[in-house]
Each structure stands twice: as C-alpha cells, then as structure tokens.
Amino acid sequence: xxxxxxxxxxxxxxxxxxxxxxxxxxxxxxxxxxxxxxxxxxxxxxxxxxxxxxxxxxxxxxxxxxxxxxxxxxxxxxxxxxxxxxxxxxxxxxxxxxxxxxxxxxxxxxxxxxxxxxxxxxxxxxxxxxxxxxxxxxxxxxxxxxxxxxxxxxxxxxxxxxxxxxxxxxxxxxxxxxxxxxxxxxxxxxxxxxxxxxxxxxxxxxxxxxxxxxxxxxxxxxxxxxxxxxxxxxxxxxxxxxxxxxxxxxxxxxxxxxxxxxxxxxxxxxxxxxxxxxxxxxxxxxxxxxxxxxxxxxxxxxxxxxxxxxxxxxxxxxxx
Numbered sequence: 001x002x003x004x005x006x007x008x009x010x011x012x013x014x015x016x017x018x019x020x021x022x023x024x025x026x027x028x029x030x031x032x033x034x035x036x037x038x039x040x041x042x043x044x045x046x047x048x049x050x051x052x053x054x055x056x057x058x059x060x061x062x063x064x065x066x067x068x069x070x071x072x073x074x075x076x077x078x079x080x081x082x083x084x085x086x087x088x089x090x091x092x093x094x095x096x097x098x099x100x101x102x103x104x105x106x107x108x109x110x111x112x113x114x115x116x117x118x119x120x121x122x123x124x125x126x127x128x129x130x131x132x133x134x135x136x137x138x139x140x141x142x143x144x145x146x147x148x149x150x151x152x153x154x155x156x157x158x159x160x161x162x163x164x165x166x167x168x169x170x171x172x173x174x175x176x177x178x179x180x181x182x183x184x185x186x187x188x189x190x191x192x193x194x195x196x197x198x199x200x201x202x203x204x205x206x207x208x209x210x211x212x213x214x215x216x217x218x219x220x221x222x223x224x225x226x227x228x229x230x231x232x233x234x235x236x237x238x239x240x241x242x243x244x245x246x247x248x249x250x251x252x253x254x255x256x257x258x259x260x261x262x263x264x265x266x267x268x269x270x271x272x273x274x275x276x277x278x279x280x281x282x283x284x285x286x287x288x289x290x291x292x293x294x295x296x297x298x299x300x301x302x303x304x305x306x307x308x309x310x311x312x313x314x315x316x317x318x319x320x
Contacts (some may be wrong), residue, residue, distance in 0.1 A: 032279075061130070063169065081112065081132050086104050087104065087127060089124055090121075097225055097264065109195070137191060138189065155201040168197075217256075230290070278315065284312060
C-alpha cells in the first residue's frame with residue numbers, strides 16, 4: 001500500500017472533558033487538508049492552484065488537480081464542501097456507510113461532517129477538485145445546500161453535461177488565475193450553477209425505493225450506525241433500537257449487504273479511530289474513552305484485529 005503522510009492537524013485541550021471533546025471535535029479545514037495531501041497535487045500546475053507556493057492561501061475556495069497518486073486515503077471529516085469531477089480512471093469512494101464506484105465523468109459533492117476516504121485508485125486517474133467553505137457561497141442557497149446534505153450520491157454525466165461541468169471548473173480556474181475585478185463573486189455564482197446542475201442530475205437518477213421490510217431494516221440500521229457508533233458496539237443494541245431480534249437483524253444485513261451486521265458496526269468505529277489517530281493529537285487513552293472502550297488496551301486489541309497494527313504503530317506509520 002502506498003501510504004499518504006499525515007500531519008496531526010487538530011490540537012485537543014487535555015483539560016476538556018470527554019463529553020465536550022465528543023460533541024465539539026473540530027473538523028479539518030481546507031488548508032489543513034491540503035497540507036496533509038500535498039503529494040497528490042503537482043507543483044506549478046497548468047490547472048488549479050499551486051499548493052506549494054509560499055504565498056498560497058485557500059481563502060474560502062481552492063481549485064486543483066488531483067494526480068491520483070496513492071491508492072488509499074485515511075478517513076477524514078472536513079468542515080467544508082468538496083466537489084470532485086473525475087476526468088479519467090476511477091476509484092472506490094467511501095462516504096459514511098456507503099461505497100461509490102467512481103468512474104470517468106462522474107461528479108460528487110462531499111458535504112461537511114461526513115467521514116470519507118478512497119481506495120483502489122486506478123493508475124493514471126485524474127480528478128479536478130473544488131473545495132469551498134459553506135460561507136463562501138452567496139446568500140440564498142441554503143435550500144440547495146440542504147438538498148445536497150441529504151443526497152450524497154455521485155452521478156455519472158453524459159458527454160454534454162460533462163463538458164458543461166468541466167467548463168465551469170475551467171472558468172473558475174481562469175478567474176482565480178487572472179484575478180480581475182469581482183473574480184470571487186463571479187466564481188461564487190459559477191459554483192452555484194455547478195451545484196444546480198448536480199442537483200438536477202441527482203433528481204434524474206432513478207430512486208432506490210424501499211420496497212420491503214428487509215430493505216427498510218437495512219436502511220435504518222446503516223443510518224443508526226452513523227448516529228450511534230460511539231455509544232453502541234453490539235448487534236443486540238441496534239436490534240433493540242429497531243425493535244427486532246439480533247438474529248433477525250444479523251440475517252437481514254447478511255442477506256442484503258453480503259457481510260455481517262457486526263462488520264458494519266466495527267468498520268465505522270475503525271474509521272473514526274483512524275481519523276482521530278491521524279488528524280488529532282488526542283492520546284490513545286482519550287480516543288479509547290471517547291469511543292467508549294473500557295481502556296486503551298481494549299481499543300488496541302480491537303484495532304489491531306482489523307488493521308494489523310496497534311493504534312500507536314498506525315499513528316507513527318502515517319504521521320512520521
């Protein structure tokens with residue numbers, strides 16, 4: 001595996017209690033994200049901003065090309081939006097409990113607060129990326145953003161829409177390269193246009209209707225994990241919330257998703273552990289407490305069973 005070196009980004013006050021840390025844990029900023037993933041972006045690019053330049057500052061928006069190096073990313077939760085257009089190649093993108101197979105001409109918006117990562121990036125893949133803070137956009141687009149916050153799926157664009165979307169990226173790039181009058185305001189409205197096109201494409205996709213009880217249970221279970229993974233680690237706990245037996249839940253998830261219910265619970269806990277190990281300076285003891293393990297040894301055994309490394313070794317591997 002080609003690893004991506006991560007620098008700890010978020011400083012945690014050790015005097016804060018566990019509940020405060022859990023509820024108020026800050027999200028990664030655009031600048032922090034770029035500092036950790038610089039090796040995915042070229043120096044002096046023909047398209048996008050030069051993240052290596054000494055005077056570089058994202059100032060609410062950054063546009064760049066991702067060269068596709070590295071075949072696996074560390075799960076991360078950001079405080080900004082990331083709109084990714086695939087030019088060629090592809091990868092598997094994980095967003096919360098869902099996996100998306102990304103191919104050329106796909107477009108996806110990652111919204112603040114979701115935990116996302118990627119893997120299996122194809123050789124010579126190329127993506128162009130717009131990352132922007134929520135308050136970068138003009139007023140009056142709250143309903144548009146709310147739609148995207150609730151609809152996370154990627155879309156595959158036809159040739160015409162792909163050209164339209166790529167043209168918007170290129171126009172934003174030109175505005176920021178030339179910095180003529182009102183270039184930021186023009187870029188904001190281009191970005192709104194992009195989000196409306198993405199909304200239209202999402203609405204045009206056939207909806208996956210929940211047709212039976214098994215599909216309903218599966219959907220509810222995956223949503224519950226995202227809300228409750230810090231509190232509950234057993235199938236029984238989730239079954240009780242869903243008012244069904246653990247056996248029924250296990251059989252339903254296994255038949256629907258091909259893996260056990262416990263797999264999905266543990267997978268989400270592992271993601272959060274990876275995120276905290278790589279993007280914060282929280283001690284392993286703090287992490288174990290915040291994820292409701294009895295102690296750091298219990299977290300260590302749990303983590304090593306899935307990752308093959310202790311939490312400490314994992315942190316050292318990606319933060320060295």
